Structure formats: C-alpha cells, structure tokens
Amino acid sequence: MISITKKSLRELANNDWDQTLITINFRKIDYLSRVAETAINFPNFSYLVKPCWELKQQVAFWIYCSALAFQFWELDIDGGLKKYCYGNMTGSTAMFRCLRDNWIDGELPLSDVSYVLSNSPNSNMRIEIAIELSSEKKKLYEIAEILIARATRGQVSVSDASLLVDAFPKSFSDPYLKKAQLALTAIASLVYESMGVPVNCDLTALADYQVPRVLRALGIIEYSPKLATLVDNQIELEVNGCLERAIRAATIVSVENIANRFNRPEVIIDNILWQSQDLAKSTKFHLTQTTFY
C-alpha cells in the first residue's frame, strides 16, 4: 500500500493546480492579516457532544459526522439549488445536529439509518456510507481508540487520516482525504479539550466547496473565464475531473501559503476561512456530485 503523507498531498496539489484555469494571487495574502489575527483558536468540536459521553464516544461521533460531511446541496428539476435543512439549520451544521439527535447508545443504530437520512441530498450514497459505519460499531470504536492514542502523543498526521480510509473505504476514500482530515482535526480538538494535551495537526487544508468560494471572494484565487462561467452558472463539474481537481488543489496550495505567511497551522486557517462564508456573499460554490466533500 502506498503511504499518503502531507508531502504527497502537497505534491498532488501542485500537479493538479492547472495555472491556465486558476491563478493564485499570492500578493493578496498580505491583505489577510486581519483574518489571520483572529485565527488563534483551534476549531471547536465539543459543542455537539454530550458532557456524559466519554472521549471514545465523542471521537466515534465526530468520525461519523465527518464521514457524512459531503454535498449538502442538490439541484432540483428547475435547476435551482436546494440545501439540506434540519430544524432551522442548513448544510453541515444541520447534518451534525440531526446525527446528534438520533445518536442512541453510542451509535446511529443501523435500523434507523434509512429513515434518518432519506431526505438528505445524495441520500443513496449517504445511506451506504452510514451503513458501513453503523454495521461495524466495534471497528468504529477500535479505530477511535487507536487515533486517540496517537493524538495523545501530541501530533496527528495525514498518515493517521489514511488509517480511516483503510478501516472505512466507502466513507473516507478521497485523493485529498478531506473528510478523514476533518475527523483528525476533531480528534485533536477533543483530546485537547478533555485531556489538556495540545495536539499539533500536521494536516493540509480540507478541500471542500466552501473554502475555495471564500478564497475566490477574497481575490486570493481567480478562475479563468471558462471555469468562472461554469461555476457562476452552477454547471456541475465532473467528479475528479481536471477542473474540479484544479479547484481543490488551488485551495490546498493557497491555504498552505497563508499558513506559512502568518505562521499558523493550516487547520486553523482552514477553519477561519470556512467560518467566514458570510464574506463570500453571492459568490457561487462549484458543484460536483461527490461523497469526497
């Protein structure tokens, strides 16, 4: 098995970043100093876990949430964009809350998977992924334990994220390990919150559809006219095609440069950008039907 490392993901990103499709305006990174100043706190993952849950359960829950953190939108028959809603929440926040509300005795019971997820976008794939996890509760808790032990040593890495892919390939396979790295960020944060051990996250940015939208609105990345037209008109991009990969790659390269410029970890920069979606206003995100992000 070829081992995936932060170095190999960066190399992949540098290969996939097609500069005829996307320009990165490195000079504009300097203008982000105000954003970087607020990028002090580690992302918070304890807001949904119940205080009575032991750490292993908190981690199992966030592995579950991360596996389902993809494509919270769907195009309806008129071509309009519909986002996943639960209560008065939308997108991933809504999904995480729905999972928390249906989490019983340390799991989303297998018998509940279909009805809990049937009204979500890409529901067939979401249900398949949930079945992979819910039918292997013991394995979920074993991997949670292994990853907690690694985090407790003070560092998590891309190769730890790839353990999740080996354990649950349907849930976590992705050339850029987006969801597996989200899970590792959650584990680092939860270990810190519950044990007081600071955990260094040697991870890349999480290449999703919101961070490139924010980077584009900030003028850090700029699409070629052809790519801009597709994204702005909400034309779907082929999964794993060169356009989609170029967007994910430019996200990783940009966040790496922002992190280096302001001497902050990539996960913190990623999180502050993800939390800054309001800045992007009407900027469209790219549409790709995928379970990767």
Ligand SMILES: Nc1nc2c(c(CN[C@H]3C=C[C@H](O)[C@@H]3O)cn2[C@@H]2O[C@H](COP(=O)(O)O)[C@@H](O)[C@H]2O)c(=O)[nH]1
């Ligand atoms: N790059 C990056 N992408 C992230 C996250 C998160 C979850 N973060 C929070 C969880 C606890 C912490 O407090 C974090 O703040 C979700 N996503 C992605 O966004 C997309 C959905 O977007 P929307 O429809 O707006 O919810 C989808 O691709 C999903 O995979 C992140 O942190 N970084």
